[in-house]
Amino acid sequence: MTLVSVPSSPNPARRLIRLCALFCLELLLLAAAYQFFVVIECHLTDVNGACRFLRSLVARALVVFAVGGLLLWAMPMLRHAVLRAAGQRAGALWPGVHAVGLVLLVLPLAMAPGGNLGAVFDVAIWFLGAGAILAGVGGVMWVAxxxxxxxxxxxxxxxxxxxxxxxxxxxxxxDLALPLWNLDGMSAVTFAAVRLFLEMFATDILIDAPARIIGFPAFSVHIAPQCSGVEGVALVTAFTLIYALIFRESLRLSRLFLVVLPAAVLLSLLFNVVRVGTLILIGRYISPDLAVNGFHSYAGWVFFTLLAFGIVWGVQVTPWLHRTNRLGEPDMPLRDDPVAAFVIPFVAFMVASLITHAFFAHPEIGYPLRVVAMAAALWPFRRYYLRLAWRFDPVAWTLGALVGLGWLLFDQGDPEAGMAMAVAIGALPKVYILFWVIVRLIGTVAFVPFVEELFFRGYLLTRFTDRGAAGAWVALALSTLCFAALHGRWISAGVAGLLFALIAWRRGGVTSAIQAHVAANLVVAVWAYAVSDFSKI
Incomplete structure (x- = not known):
């Protein structure tokens, strides 16, 4: 028997990187060409399903690349197998097959009369289908x-x-999440969040709240239910399931699904707001065509890819999500983990807030649900909180009261929003109104300061403390900006967040910041109760 050796590449890793970069560039150029040089409306063709599938190939390739990168990073055995395979050259045939496929994919661009590919799509689909198969198979076999x-x-x-x-x-x-797009409350949440995002950059914003139209006189968009971000939620959930499948033996799956998944969903919705807001800004300041035909089509998938890698990084560097820590020792119980104690109640609070915005006629009607969520999330960590360095801090209470007075003095509340809230609450049964007022006061004075300070000053402010003075200033800016963004009052909330951070630094712990926040909210709550205007809190 004669053995024939397979030619090998002297540097398989470098060869693999070059090929992946080439394939990504090809995808980018093809996507841009079909986005800007031709027009195709799949629902106007006789092969709507096939058309939509072909248009989704770019997105599918992006996700496959992302998951493939995750697998290579996480599984050393797989990484070694890929490098061994990439070191074996498959011959000169497959690059040629790949090139023929690319030519077939480009040909329909020249076939479209006046750029209208839909007019000849019944013919172009054969070129596109054959090109996709040849380019895909040729590329795969070119790699190994x-x-x-x-x-x-x-x-x-x-x-x-x-x-x-x-x-x-x-x-x-x-696509299976399409029926959820009919949740009108989700698009209302997105509309309000996009408005806050745009107010960071401009003041001449065009707003038609009933029609959900927002933007500028020269360029505006309609926040339809399809823009609510439900698609991103479905994608993030599916990706988390894939990640759990890959790491099921090393991860604590209950913590992954109870903590990481809700946080990832919130980030997905936040990214969707940034995507829509950025699209509007591009349409106004750069190019409406670029906004609609380019950014609108692919930014969502880019954001999803970034979020997917962010999920992986966050889980990998968080020991309490793993069965053992980096030293191979048994992981500490979740109830004793400081990161969990600082982060989980805030995640529960945000998820409950999202639910009240989506499912209640007015989000503030569901405020008791937020209090229940915070209480349920705080309870498992009660012994940890009792072990914190609690002592009365008169300076914190004084500064907190001044923050509360400043919040009232420089009130930037929307009178129409306050009136809408009053009307919604006033229409409820009197017994529920009394219950709502009590819970609102308790939540505002006790639960909200505790949960927010645990996250913003207990977690974010200390996140980079081991990186010197530069890390401390980054943490200070990050915690302050995030606190201001959450409250939608950049000056008042920014100043408050800065003072709470300095108070936390003064005592070297979060308990003084909690006291200051309680004092501030107590001042505002007393005033709101005295004038019967709970939109202040």
């Missing part, structure tokens, strides 16, 4: 021969093929 791919599939106990298939199906999973 068939034997190499077999070894890759077997590496890591066969997890990689299933994870990549799920990644390729994520756009279809997102």
């Amino acid at each position: 021969p068939a034997a190499g791919w077999r070894d890759i599939a077997l590496a890591g106990r066969g997890i990689a093929p299933g994870a990549l298939i799920l990644a390729a199906l994520l756009p279809d999973i997102a």
Whole structure:
């Protein structure tokens, strides 16, 4: 028997990186060409399903690349198998097949009369389909021969093929969330958040709240239910499930789904607000065509990819999400973990706030739900909180009271919003109104200061303390800006957040900041109760 050796690459890692960069560039150029040079409305063709599938290939490729990168990072055996396979050259045939596929993918651009690809799509689809198959197969075999791919599939106990298939199906999973787009409350939340985002950059904002139109006289958009971010929620949930499948033996799955998943959903909704707001700014200051045809189509997938990698990084650097810490020792109980104690109540508070905005006629009607969520999240950590350095701080109480007075003096509240809230609450049964007032006061004075200070000053402010003076200033700016963004009052809330941070630094702990925040909210709550205007709190 004569053995024929397979030519190998002297540097498989460098070769693999070059090929991946080439494929990403090709995807980018094809996406741009079909976005800007031709027009295609899939629902106007006779092959709507096939058309939508072809248009989704770019998004599918992005997600597959993201999950593939995650697998290579997380599974050393798979990474070694890929490098071994990439070191085996598959011959000159496959680059040619890949090139022929690219030519077929480009040909329909020249076939479209006046750029209207829909007019000839029944013919163009054959070129696009064949081109996608040839370019895909040629690219895969260009990376490694068939034997190499077999070894890759077997590496890591066969997890990689299933994870990549799920990644390729994520756009279809997102389509399953289409019925949820009819939740009108979600688009209302997005509309209000986009308004706050735009107010950071301009004042001449065009707002039509009943029609949900927002933007500027030269460029505006309609915040439809499809813009609510539910698609992103579906994608993030599916990605988290894939991640849990890959790391199911090392992760504490209950913590992953109870803590990481809600936080990822909130970030997904935040990214959606940034995406819509940035689209409007691009449409006004740069190009409406770029905003609609370019950024609008692919920014969501780019943000999703960034969030996916952020989820992975966050989980990997958080010991209490793993069965053992980095030293191989048993992980501490969740109830004793300081990161969990500082972060989980805030996540619960934000999730409950989102629910009240989406499912109640007026979000403040559901305020008791937020209090219940905070109480439930705080209770498991009660012994940890009791071990904090609690002592009365008269300076903190004094400064906190001054913050409360300043909040009232420089009130920037919307009178119409306050009136809408009063009307909504006034329409409720009298018994519920009394219950609501009591819970509102308790939540404002006790729960909200505790939960917010644990997160903003207990977690964010100390996140970079081990990185010297520069890290401390970054932490101060980050905690202050995030606190101001949450409250939508950049000056008043920014000053308050800065003072609370300085108070926390003064005593070297979060308890003094909690006392100052309680004092501030107590002043505002007493005033709100005296004048029967609970929109102040």
